[in-house]
Amino acid sequence: MTDDRRAAGTPTLEDVARAAGVSRATVSRVINGVRNVDPVIQEAVRQAVSVTGYTPNRAARSLVTRRADAVALVVSGAGIEPEAAPEASGNGSEAGTSGDGNSFTAQVFADPFFGRVVTGVVNYLRPRGMHPVLMFAESSRAREEVVAYLRQGSADGALVVSTHAEDPLPALLAEAGLAAVLFARPARPVPVSYVDLAHQDGARLAAEHLLGRGCRRTATISGPLDVPAGQARLTGFRDTMARHGHPYIPVAEGQFTQESGEAAMERLLAEHPDLDGVFAANDLMALGACHVLREHGRSVPGDVAVVGFDDSSAALACRPPLTTVRQPVEGMAAEMTRLLLDRLARPDGPVTSVIFEPELVVRGSA
Amino acid sequence: MTDDRRAAGTPTLEDVARAAGVSRATVSRVINGVRNVDPVIQEAVRQAVSVTGYTPNRAARSLVTRRADAVALVVSGAGIEPEAAPEASGNGSEAGTSGDGNSFTAQVFADPFFGRVVTGVVNYLRPRGMHPVLMFAESSRAREEVVAYLRQGSADGALVVSTHAEDPLPALLAEAGLAAVLFARPARPVPVSYVDLAHQDGARLAAEHLLGRGCRRTATISGPLDVPAGQARLTGFRDTMARHGHPYIPVAEGQFTQESGEAAMERLLAEHPDLDGVFAANDLMALGACHVLREHGRSVPGDVAVVGFDDSSAALACRPPLTTVRQPVEGMAAEMTRLLLDRLARPDGPVTSVIFEPELVVRGSA
DNA sequence: CTGAAAGCGCTAACAC
DNA sequence: GTGTTAGCGCTTTCAG
Numbered sequence A, B: 001m002t003d004d005r006r007a008a009g010t011p012t013l014e015d016v017a018r019a020a021g022v023s024r025a026t027v028s029r030v031i032n033g034v035r036n037v038d039p040v041i042q043e044a045v046r047q048a049v050s051v052t053g054y055t056p057n058r059a060a061r062s063l064v065t066r067r068a069d070a071v072a073l074v075v076s077g078a079g080i081e082p083e084a085a086p087e088a089s090g091n092g093s094e095a096g097t098s099g100d101g102n103s104f105t106a107q108v109f110a111d112p113f114f115g116r117v118v119t120g121v122v123n124y125l126r127p128r129g130m131h132p133v134l135m136f137a138e139s140s141r142a143r144e145e146v147v148a149y150l151r152q153g154s155a156d157g158a159l160v161v162s163t164h165a166e167d168p169l170p171a172l173l174a175e176a177g178l179a180a181v182l183f184a185r186p187a188r189p190v191p192v193s194y195v196d197l198a199h200q201d202g203a204r205l206a207a208e209h210l211l212g213r214g215c216r217r218t219a220t221i222s223g224p225l226d227v228p229a230g231q232a233r234l235t236g237f238r239d240t241m242a243r244h245g246h247p248y249i250p251v252a253e254g255q256f257t258q259e260s261g262e263a264a265m266e267r268l269l270a271e272h273p274d275l276d277g278v279f280a281a282n283d284l285m286a287l288g289a290c291h292v293l294r295e296h297g298r299s300v301p302g303d304v305a306v307v308g309f310d311d312s313s314a315a316l317a318c319r320p321p322l323t324t325v326r327q328p329v330e331g332m333a334a335e336m337t338r339l340l341l342d343r344l345a346r347p348d349g350p351v352t353s354v355i356f357e358p359e360l361v362v363r364g365s366a
Numbered sequence C: 001c002t003g004a005a006a007g008c009g010c011t012a013a014c015a016c
Numbered sequence D: 001g002t003g004t005t006a007g008c009g010c011t012t013t014c015a016g
Helices: A013-020 A024-031 A039-052 A058-065 A104-110 A112-128 A140-151 A169-175 A199-212 A228-243 A258-271 A283-295 A313-317 A329-345 B013-020 B024-031 B039-052 B058-065 B104-110 B112-128 B140-151 B169-175 B199-212 B228-243 B258-271 B283-295 B313-317 B329-345
Strands: A070-076 A131-137 A157-162 A180-183 A193-197 A218-222 A251-253 A277-280 A305-310 A323-326 A353-356 A359-361 B070-076 B131-137 B157-162 B180-183 B193-197 B218-222 B251-253 B277-280 B305-310 B323-326 B353-356 B359-361
Touching (some): A013 A039, A070 A112, A070 A140, A104 A131, A104 B112, A112 A131, A112 A329, A112 B104, A112 B112, A131 B070, A180 A329, A199 A323, A199 A359, A218 A228, A218 A283, A283 A313, A305 A313, A313 B313, A329 A353, B070 B140, B104 B112, B112 B131, B157 B169, B180 B329, B193 B199, B199 B323, B218 B283, B258 B277, B277 B283, B329 B353
Parallel strands (some): A070 A131, A070 A157, A218 A251, B157 B180, B180 B193, B193 B353, B277 B305, B305 B323
C-alpha cells in the first residue's frame, strides 16, 4: 500500500540499506544481531525493514554461511535392496494401505511412537527457528538420496530413527562425515551419538509388577529379536523372572505391530492355556493380545494380567487401559535433537550417548 | 583415495570443469540435462563428476533459480492467540502428553489421519526429488513463521491441513501471494485450490447401511460442528435418515478424539438406552463408542451396530473391526501435492478443487 | 555446440 | 562504528 515498493519483486538488503541511508553491511549486522551498531541506526534500520517488508533470502545466506538451518528427520528401514516391497501387515483394502504401492511410510505412522518422535523433535527445533525435513530411507536408493541431500547442504545434519536392525544408514552417514544422531543404539557399533532407553530396566519393572500381583505363569510377546530394543526387553524380562525362580518363560516373537501381537497371543494361548500374565514388548502388541484374550474368554486383568511397553496412545485406546512401561519418547527425541545441534556447533565434540530411564505406569490391565 | 581431491572441501562445478577440461557452463548443462551438448563431452563430464564426487550445492542453485525444491507441509490449528495452551485431552501422566508443554503436535499425530496425509505427500514428492518440511501453525506467531519461511524462499509452496475451522492461515498465504493448496475446503472462501471428500455422500452411505441392516433407532456422534467436514457428515446423515422416515436423530457432538467419542456415547446412551445403531463421524470416536457400549453391556453389532468414518488404522484396532466410510486420504494428499506442483510450474493457472468420493467398507461392527 | 562473464542476495574480512 | 569489497557456487544470457 505504501507505494514504496520498487518495480523489483521481493525487497533485498540493498533496498533496506537505501531506505535507511546506510550500507548493506550495517543492515546485515542489525538483522543478525551483531553488536557494535549505533542504537539510533539500529532503529532506523528496523524501520526500513518493516517499511520495505524485507525478508532475508535463505539461499543467499546459506551460500555464504554454509548452513541450511534445517535438519533431516529420517525414518530408516530395513536393508531391503532393490525396490522390494515391505511385507508384513496384509495388503489390499486394509486400512491405511490403500492405493500407494509403498506402504513403508504408512506402516511407520501406524505406530503412535513415530508421531511422538516428531513431536519431540519439532518442539525442540521450533524455538530455534528450525524445521525438520521428513525423509524415508527404506531402500538403498533412498539412503543414497538422504546422503546426497545432506551433501548438497540442504540440511545440516540428520536425526535418524531406524525401524530395523542392520540399518546401513548410520554407517553411510558416518563415512561421509555427515552430522547425525540416532534414536536407539545401532545394532553394530558406529561412531555416532545416540539416545536410548534402558530397555532392560523397563522389562524388569514389568516383570516385578507381574510377580508382585501374584502371576506365576507368565509369558512374553517379544519384539523382533534382531532389533536391539526387542532383544534387550526380552533379556531383561527373562533375567528378572529367572532371578525370582522362573527360569523358563514362554516367548512368542512379534514385530511391534498389533497384528503380530494378536498372532503371538494366539500361539501362546494354544501352548499355554493356563497362563496368567503377559508382558508385550510394546503397547500395540499388548493391545492385540488383549483382544485375543477376550476372544478366548479370558478377562483382563482378572484371568490374565497384561503389561505393555511405551505408554503410547494405544495404551489408553485399550480397555482396560494398559499398565505399561513408559518410554519418554518426546524427551528422548528432544535430547537427540539437542545432541545434533550441539554437534553442528562443535563438529569436533565427542560422540556421546544418553540413556533414559523407563517408568512403570499402572493402569487397569495389570 | 584417488588423490584427485584438492585441498578444498567439497568439490565445486569449477573442479569438475577442470577435471573434464571444459567450462563450468558446460558442466552445468550436462548436470541439468540441457540438450545440445556433444555426447563425447557429456561422457567426459559424467566421468569427472564421479571422479570428483561432485554434488551440486543447493543454496547456490536456489539463489539463481529462485526455487527451493522443497515444500512445506503445514498442520494448521485453531486461532488460539497468544501462547494459549490447547485444552482437551487430560494432562499429567497421560500417554503421549508427557513433558512437552505444547501438546498440539502430540494431538495431531494421535489421529492416524495425519500419518496418512504424510504418506500421500511423501509418496508423490519423493519420485520428484523433493521432500516436505514439517511445520505446525497453531498460534498466530507460528503462522507468521510459516509465512516468513515461504517468503524467505525456504520452500516453494505450502500444503496445509487445517485441524480447525476459521483457520486464518489460508487467507494469510493467499494475501501474501504464496503458493498453497489445502486439504479440505476452508470454512470461509479463500482463493486457494483444495482437495476434499464428498462428506455428505459418505454419511449417506453410512445411513443407508444402517437402515439396510434394519436399525430403527439410530443416533450419531458428530464431529465438531464448526468444521465443515463435521457439519457435512452430520447433514448428510440426517438428510438421508429423514428421507427414509426418520426425521429426528439424536446427536452428540464430539471432537474427533477417542475420548470425546466415549463421552458422547455415554450421553447418547443415557438419553436413548434403546438405540440400535450409531454413526460416528470418525473411527477414533467410533472406537470410543464401542468401548462404552461394551461397558454398558451392549454387544456390537448384536445390540448396537456402529459405523465409523475414515477407515483409519483405528478401524482395524477395534474389535469387532469397524464398518466404516473410507476416505482415500493418501490419494487425496497426493493429489493435493500434485496441485501444488502444478501451480508452481504455472503460477497463473486456475484455482481448482478436486472432490473425492468415499466408499463404504463393511467389516464386523455393522 | 561451447566458453566468457555477469550476477542471484548475502556475509565477513578488511579498511577507514 | 560503519562502509567497501570480495566472493559463496551456480545458472544463464550472449558471443563466437
